[in-house]
Amino acid sequence: MRRAVPPLLALTVAMVLADSAVVTLALPDILRNLDTTVGQVAWVLISFNLVLALVAVPTAVIFGRAQPRIISAIGIAVFAGSSAACALAGSIEVLIAARCVQALGGALALVGCLELLVAVYGERRGVTVWVTAGVVGTAMGPVAGGLLTEAFSWQAIFVVQVPCAVLAVPAALAVRAAPALPLDRHRPAIRPNVTLALLSAALTAALFLLVLLLVDGWRRSPATAALAVSVVPVAALASRPLARLLRTPAEVEVAVGCFLIAGGLAGLAILPSANLAWTVAPQALVGLGLGLTVDRLSSQAMEMRLPRMHHAGWTIGARHVGVVLGLVILTPVFTEDLQDAQVPAQEAITSLVLDAPLRPEDKIAVAEALGQELSEQQGQVPDLHRAFATADLDPAARPAAAQLERDLDEQLERAATRAFRDSFLIGAGLALVALLSVLASIVVPPRRVRS
Amino acid sequence: MTSRLGLVGMPAVALLLVSGVLGVQLAHGGGKFEPLHSADPCVARTVTSQAEGIDALTENLVLLGLDGAACRLGVSREALTLELAQTGPRTDAEIDALRQGLLGAVSRMKADGSLPEASDLVDEALDNTDLNPLVKAAIRALPDSVVNAAVKVDDVLNRTINDLDLRSVLANLDDQQDLNQQMNAAVTQAVKDSLADRFRNLL
Numbered sequence: 309m310r311r312a313v314p315p316l317l318a319l320t321v322a323m324v325l326a327d328s329a330v331v332t333l334a335l336p337d338i339l340r341n342l343d344t345t346v347g348q349v350a351w352v353l354i355s356f357n358l359v360l361a362l363v364a365v366p367t368a369v370i371f372g373r374a375q376p377r378i379i380s381a382i383g384i385a386v387f388a389g390s391s392a393a394c395a396l397a398g399s400i401e402v403l404i405a406a407r408c409v410q411a412l413g414g415a416l417a418l419v420g421c422l423e424l425l426v427a428v429y430g431e432r433r434g435v436t437v438w439v440t441a442g443v444v445g446t447a448m449g450p451v452a453g454g455l456l457t458e459a460f461s462w463q464a465i466f467v468v469q470v471p472c473a474v475l476a477v478p479a480a481l482a483v484r485a486a487p488a489l490p491l492d493r494h495r496p497a498i499r500p501n502v503t504l505a506l507l508s509a510a511l512t513a514a515l516f517l518l519v520l521l522l523v524d525g526w527r528r529s530p531a532t533a534a535l536a537v538s539v540v541p542v543a544a545l546a547s548r549p550l551a552r553l554l555r556t557p558a559e560v561e562v563a564v565g566c567f568l569i570a571g572g573l574a575g576l577a578i579l580p581s582a583n584l585a586w587t588v589a590p591q592a593l594v595g596l597g598l599g600l601t602v603d604r605l606s607s608q609a610m611e612m613r614l615p616r617m618h619h620a621g622w623t624i625g626a627r628h629v630g631v632v633l634g635l636v637i638l639t640p641v642f643t644e645d646l647q648d649a650q651v652p653a654q655e656a657i658t659s660l661v662l663d664a665p666l667r668p669e670d671k672i673a674v675a676e677a678l679g680q681e682l683s684e685q686q687g688q689v690p691d692l693h694r695a696f697a698t699a700d701l702d703p704a705a706r707p708a709a710a711q712l713e714r715d716l717d718e719q720l721e722r723a724a725t726r727a728f729r730d731s732f733l734i735g736a737g738l739a740l741v742a743l744l745s746v747l748a749s750i751v752v753p754p755r756r757v758r759s
Numbered sequence: 760m761t762s763r764l765g766l767v768g769m770p771a772v773a774l775l776l777v778s779g780v781l782g783v784q785l786a787h788g789g790g791k792f793e794p795l796h797s798a799d800p801c802v803a804r805t806v807t808s809q810a811e812g813i814d815a816l817t818e819n820l821v822l823l824g825l826d827g828a829a830c831r832l833g834v835s836r837e838a839l840t841l842e843l844a845q846t847g848p849r850t851d852a853e854i855d856a857l858r859q860g861l862l863g864a865v866s867r868m869k870a871d872g873s874l875p876e877a878s879d880l881v882d883e884a885l886d887n888t889d890l891n892p893l894v895k896a897a898i899r900a901l902p903d904s905v906v907n908a909a910v911k912v913d914d915v916l917n918r919t920i921n922d923l924d925l926r927s928v929l930a931n932l933d934d935q936q937d938l939n940q941q942m943n944a945a946v947t948q949a950v951k952d953s954l955a956d957r958f959r960n961l962l
Contacts, residue, residue, distance in 0.1 A: 556769040564773045571777030578789035589780045655837035656795040667809045668818045723794045
């Protein structure tokens with residue numbers, strides 16, 4: 309049991325931070341299943357990040373003097389209970405409320421697990437494991453959520469968290485760790501936390517918008533999208549050996565990471581086609597950037613700063629403020645751009661139908677079926693296949709109609725890709741602002757922390 | 760220990776990677792993956808039809824007429840089509856532009872020789888009318904040269920377009936049977952008027 313304790317604590321940290329974006333690929337299913345609106349379903353994502361951002365520091369301050377094993381165990385138990393409540397939620401209101409409680413439990417678990425990991429591994433390694441688990445969890449969240457949604461249902465995302473968390477409760481109780489020092493000896497590290505917030509906002513574009521583009525824009529299955537976005541965590545893991553090989557100073561490493569994230573997001577903004585292969589290289593850039601920045605910045609914000617729990621609270625808060633900031637900035641931009649994309653998409657479809665190599669009666673049949681389908685699928689990128697399947701066509705016209713369907717699908721993919729362009733570019737802009745803040749800290753180095 | 764390679768190497772690798780990825784994407788059309796842009800309706804378009812006879816003629820006329828109408832209204836052909844597909848009242852400008860567009864389409868087809876002769880359409884036209892079988896047989900027996908001399912397709916089309924109640928036609932787009940009746944009546948009347956005029960001119 310003792311050997312399983314550290315991995316279980318690291319898993320808990322990864323799981324809590326994965327929850328930040330784990331439901332991204334499940335949102336369309338939740339929307340249908342709970343019969344809600346797009347605006348409401350977005351709060352399943354926003355509520356968790358917002359609550360975690362708001363309570364991380366107060367939780368660390370209030371519970372800083374308590375036994376870490378106790379607050380970890382309570383936090384993990386609350387997290388497990390609320391995960392079960394999420395899985396059983398029969399309405400969007402219950403789900404959002406459960407997500408808020410999940411974030412509260414998650415905040416307790418995160419700050420508590422930090423102290424426990426430090427007690428197990430020592431200061432440097434403990435913090436590193438805590439930070440790395442968080443980075444892996446953040447990057448793996450959408451992938452795990454997509455695979456579980458495709459294989460089972462959106463509820464499975466929350467169901468699998470329950471046994472993991474239940475096992476982690478005795479693991480947390482098994483670690484003897486002293487409460488953190490009562491005096492706050494160091495002020496929060498502003499620059500790393502601000503950079504973390506900006507990068508988290510930028511990464512929201514990569515982790516959140518990309519899966520939306522793949523699932524809702526290009527109509528790929530959640531599992532396909534999950535596999536496609538797994539490039540980000542793989543590249544993030546590959547970044548560490550690269551950094552070790554080149555022995556780069558930490559600040560340069562972070563600056564390079566910001567630049568790679570900006571470059572990757574710019575790449576996602578100018579995809580040449582809807583072929584998934586084109587997303588690999590930009591995602592690899594984002595993943596490399598993620599691996600070079602988030603754990604370095606988290607370490608910079610926490611290293612040698614006491615009480616650790618307070619500073620952990622600040623980094624968690626900064627990261628999730630960034631996620632909320634990203635969602636608040638990007639959501640209206642891409643929803644409006646998607647709305648604006650409808651007219652050019654409809655005109656492109658009309659043009660292709662008018663010029664299609666079909667007899668006039670077949671064109672009219674296709675146009676009627678498409679009109680019906682488009683009016684039924686208002687507010688989302690439509691699936692045109694049903695229109696072609698139900699259209700009353702001459703059998704001889706089927707091959708030409710099949711080609712027309714492929715051409716129309718490509719037009720929809722083009723419209724969706726174009727609609728996400730500005731949001732990816734805004735994400736790239738946020739990463740460049742983060743780069744500027746890092747460059748500023750290189751030009752004007754921060755004062756060293758007195759230990 | 761920090762090496763010079765570490766200080767310069769990683770930024771150089773990053774610059775290379777980012778410029779490489781963006782360069783390859785731009786070279787393959789990155790940034791231009793957008794929906795098809797509507798063509799300028801004022802620029803003459805070549806239209807073709809998979810149909811034959813009257814259906815082909817109608818389709819070509821409608822496609823060219825839409826271009827002409829859209830050009831007059833200053834919108835794309837696709838925007839006008841989507842607008843006309845909606846139910847609701849039509850403006851005088853739309854109706855006028857559509858009529859002028861269709862008349863312009865007849866002129867263009869006549870000018871480029873794509874307008875068929877009356878003899879090419881007479882059998883199909885007779886099949887769609889409820890004339891006395893004896894009259895139909897008599898007309899079919901006429902030599903093509905006589906039919907072509909008696910009925911000028913451009914004249915019949917112009918008369919049909921001018922006489923057609925386009926508001927009513929647009930309102931009946933969903934009712935194929937009603938639309939056919941309306942079109943047949945307008946074409947038959949136009950043929951009669953055209954023949955009467957030609958007889959008057961002969962006398």
